Amino acid sequence: MLLNLWRKHSLNNMEIIKKPILTEKASLLTEKLNRYAFKVDHRANKIQIKSAVEAMFGVTVVAVNTAVVAGKAKSRFTKAGNVSGRSPKYKKAIITVKDGETIDFYSTL
Numbered sequence: 001m002l003l004n005l006w007r008k009h010s011l012n013n014m015e016i017i018k019k020p021i022l023t024e025k026a027s028l029l030t031e032k033l034n035r036y037a038f039k040v041d042h043r044a045n046k047i048q049i050k051s052a053v054e055a056m057f058g059v060t061v062v063a064v065n066t067a068v069v070a071g072k073a074k075s076r077f078t079k080a081g082n083v084s085g086r087s088p089k090y091k092k093a094i095i096t097v098k099d100g101e102t103i104d105f106y107s108t109l
Contacts, residue, residue, distance in 0.1 A: 013052040016044045042091045049093045060098040
C-alpha cells in the first residue's frame, strides 16, 4: 500500500506539452532554423518531451533544448495602493525538427 504513495506520477503527452510559444522571437527560430518553442510541464525531461512531440505532431525530433524561464516582477497602482507580485515561472522547450518537416499549429482549429 505504501509503495503506491512513493511511485512517481507518469505524465501523458497532453500533460507534458502545455501550449506552443507564439512570439516574434519564436517565429524567427521557426523560419530560419526549423525550431519550435513550447511551454512544457516542469517535471518533464528531454526524453519525455521528445517522445510527446513525435507522438502528437508526427515529426522526427533532432534535438531538445530546455530552459526554466523566471517569472517577472509585476506591480500596479490601485485605490488600495501599490499591488506587487510575480508572474509564475515556467519551463520552455525548444524543439529542433528534421529538415523538410514542419509542425502546423493551426491545422486543428
